[in-house]
Amino acid sequence: MREAPRPSSVSPALAGLLCRCPACGKGRLFKGFLSIAPRCDACGEDLSTLEQGDGPAVFIILILGFIVTAGALIVEVKLAPPFWVHAVIWPPIILGGSLGMLRPLKGLMAAMHYRHRRGHGEG
Ligand SMILES: [Zn+2]
Numbered sequence: 001m002r003e004a005p006r007p008s009s010v011s012p013a014l015a016g017l018l019c020r021c022p023a024c025g026k027g028r029l030f031k032g033f034l035s036i037a038p039r040c041d042a043c044g045e046d047l048s049t050l051e052q053g054d055g056p057a058v059f060i061i062l063i064l065g066f067i068v069t070a071g072a073l074i075v076e077v078k079l080a081p082p083f084w085v086h087a088v089i090w091p092p093i094i095l096g097g098s099l100g101m102l103r104p105l106k107g108l109m110a111a112m113h114y115r116h117r118r119g120h121g122e123g
Contacts, residue, residue, distance in 0.1 A: 016111025017104045021045055023114070029107050036110060051113040056105035064097045 010025025021027035027042030038048040068090055075081065075089070 012111040012115040013108060016107035016109070019103050019107040021047065022050075022111035029110060030103065034102065034106060036106075047110075047114075049117075050110040053109075055109050056102055059105055060098055060101050064094060064101070067097070068094055 010020070012022040015022050015025040016029070018025075019029045021029055021040035021042060023040060023045035024043040027040035027045075028037060029040075029047065031037040036047050036050050036052060039045065040047055071093075072086060072090060075086070079085075
């Protein structure tokens with residue numbers, strides 16, 4: 001069995017949000033847009049067993065759904081613009097927000113999985 005690397009000064013949560021390896025905070029976590037790399041290219045940590053599920057999508061739906069719904073209501077109540085203004089404003093925000101949040105949130109969830117699976121209480 002391989003010796004586990006020493007915990008780095010980078011928190012797993014920060015490393016996850018930055019899409020970095022949760023063990024060392026240096027190597028890339030993803031090998032594609034959303035596929036987790038089998039191994040860290042910096043420290044060699046096995047990343048293949050990290051959570052690959054759809055959990056981040058649920059959080060994005062909840063977070064972005066709240067932001068867009070609240071924003072649309074505020075714009076409608078305060079400005080009462082024609083409908084096409086909503087049709088122009090919100091789709092790019094939904095698309096950009098969804099795609100922009102996916103990798104950091106998936107990285108964060110993978111890092112949390114790594115941290116709690118390993119039982120690291122410090123740091
Ligand atoms: Zn690493």
